Amino acid sequence: MSPGASTLFASIATAIVAVVGAYIYQKKKRDMMPWTWEEVGTLKKLHLYPLKSGHRLELSQAECTEVGLRQTKDDEKVYQLRDRGLIVYAEKDHEFRTARTYPKMVLIDVAVHDEDHLSIDAPTMRTLYVKIPSKSENKESTIKLHEGEEIYTIDCGDEAASWFSRYILGRDSGLRLGYHDASRRRDLKKTHKTILNYYKHLSNNATGLYQDLTSVLLINQSSINDLNKRIGNSSVTVENFRPNIVVDGPCIEPYAEDSWAWIKIGDAIFRNVKECTRCIMTTINPENATRNSDNEPLKTLKKYRASNGPSKAPVMGINLEVRKTGLIKVGDPVFIAKSQD
Numbered sequence: 001m002s003p004g005a006s007t008l009f010a011s012i013a014t015a016i017v018a019v020v021g022a023y024i025y026q027k028k029k030r031d032m033m034p035w036t037w038e039e040v041g042t043l044k045k046l047h048l049y050p051l052k053s054g055h056r057l058e059l060s061q062a063e064c065t066e067v068g069l070r071q072t073k074d075d076e077k078v079y080q081l082r083d084r085g086l087i088v089y090a091e092k093d094h095e096f097r098t099a100r101t102y103p104k105m106v107l108i109d110v111a112v113h114d115e116d117h118l119s120i121d122a123p124t125m126r127t128l129y130v131k132i133p134s135k136s137e138n139k140e141s142t143i144k145l146h147e148g149e150e151i152y153t154i155d156c157g158d159e160a161a162s163w164f165s166r167y168i169l170g171r172d173s174g175l176r177l178g179y180h181d182a183s184r185r186r187d188l189k190k191t192h193k194t195i196l197n198y199y200k201h202l203s204n205n206a207t208g209l210y211q212d213l214t215s216v217l218l219i220n221q222s223s224i225n226d227l228n229k230r231i232g233n234s235s236v237t238v239e240n241f242r243p244n245i246v247v248d249g250p251c252i253e254p255y256a257e258d259s260w261a262w263i264k265i266g267d268a269i270f271r272n273v274k275e276c277t278r279c280i281m282t283t284i285n286p287e288n289a290t291r292n293s294d295n296e297p298l299k300t301l302k303k304y305r306a307s308n309g310p311s312k313a314p315v316m317g318i319n320l321e322v323r324k325t326g327l328i329k330v331g332d333p334v335f336i337a338k339s340q341d
């Protein structure tokens with residue numbers, strides 16, 4: 001090799017190493033937890049939805065697991081409910097059913113009855129006691145969620161099926177109740193390619209049980225206050241958006257949560273993986289199951305908060321991946337770190 005050629009070769013090699021190095025560094029950097037945190041507010045509310053589309057349970061503390069919130073042993077000694085661990089699905093095609101189609105589902109309450117049973121209540125219905133299903137005794141199957149994603153479920157039996165069919169459809173069959181024991185993670189790769197390509201931090205690691213996409217949803221109360229100002233006299237509350245975590249603080253700008261890459265509350269650390277795109281569900285009043293006649297808050301939100309992502313739906317709140325599990329409590333300070341890339 002001539003001296004000129006070897007110098008050229010060396011420079012090219014150096015350039016390649018530099019480019020690859022920078023790429024690896026960037027990729028690694030994206031996933032590294034930050035060292036410095038900024039306090040922005042406090043944890044104001046903690047909500048757990050035992051049944052997808054059902055009524056919320058308001059907690060003062062929760063165990064934040066990889067698949068979402070769970071009651072603590074201090075609060076519920078014999079059995080701890082998980083967020084969206086139960087789901088209603090159609091007997092015929094195993095498609096999930098929600099309050100989008102059946103608003104009265106938002107009034108269904110789930111509680112722990114004893115170590116083996118849940119108690120389920122709804123207006124005009126007698127209490128249903130459901131034996132907590134186990135893989136050995138109940139039928140395992142798959143149900144279909146958004147985009148036809150197939151998710152594992154354990155069926156809760158015929159008595160639960162007829163109770164849910166009666167309350168929701170007014171007849172004795174048609175719907176069934178499914179339970180997730182948190183023994184498996186979801187796989188978004190087959191059905192959510194477009195979303196996975198667009199949101200670079202979103203991966204299977206962010207999935208929960210029967211939540212729409214990720215295990216935890218966070219909303220800043222200020223964002224709701226701003227939305228209500230825009231709507232005018234509005235009865236829209238943060239509960240219309242069904243978040244798990246509501247934060248508030250005097251220094252929080254509306255929608256500031258969009259720019260938070262990392263969030264630390266109590267012992268837990270979260271990664272912001274996606275803005276939360278909203279649907280017709282938000283127009284259903286969570287306390288009396290009536291639909292807003294003006295299609296609010298969706299109508300106003302569409303005017304100024306449409307997503308640039310694959311779905312052009314309006315945005316409220318952020319979808320989080322749990323990167324460090326742990327206990328979180330109402331009143332805990334909320335720390336954030338902005339994106340490093």
Ligand SMILES: *[C@@H]1O[C@H](CO)[C@@H](O)[C@H](O)[C@H]1NC(C)=O
Nearest residue numbers: 031201202203204205206321
């Ligand atoms: C998912 O989590 C596992 C285990 O913590 C980790 O090794 C992997 O890199 C994560 N994958 C992504 C895409 O973040």
Ligand SMILES: *[C@@H]1O[C@H](CO)[C@@H](O)[C@H](O)[C@H]1NC(C)=O
Nearest residue numbers: 228229230231232233234235
């Ligand atoms: C809100 O309601 C009050 C009293 O009902 C009324 O005076 C006011 O004009 C309303 N504001 C808007 C923005 O609709």
Ligand SMILES: *[C@@H]1O[C@H](CO)[C@@H](O)[C@H](O)[C@H]1NC(C)=O
Nearest residue numbers: 040220222251252253254256
């Ligand atoms: C939440 O919104 C409030 C009200 O706009 C704002 O003052 C506060 O900074 C926001 N909090 C965060 C953490 O963005």
Ligand SMILES: *[C@@H]1O[C@H](CO)[C@@H](O)[C@H](O)[C@H]1NC(C)=O
Nearest residue numbers: 234235236285287288289290
């Ligand atoms: C449901 O609650 C909302 C908000 O409080 C109220 O505006 C609406 O009239 C209620 N609907 C019924 C049927 O009670």
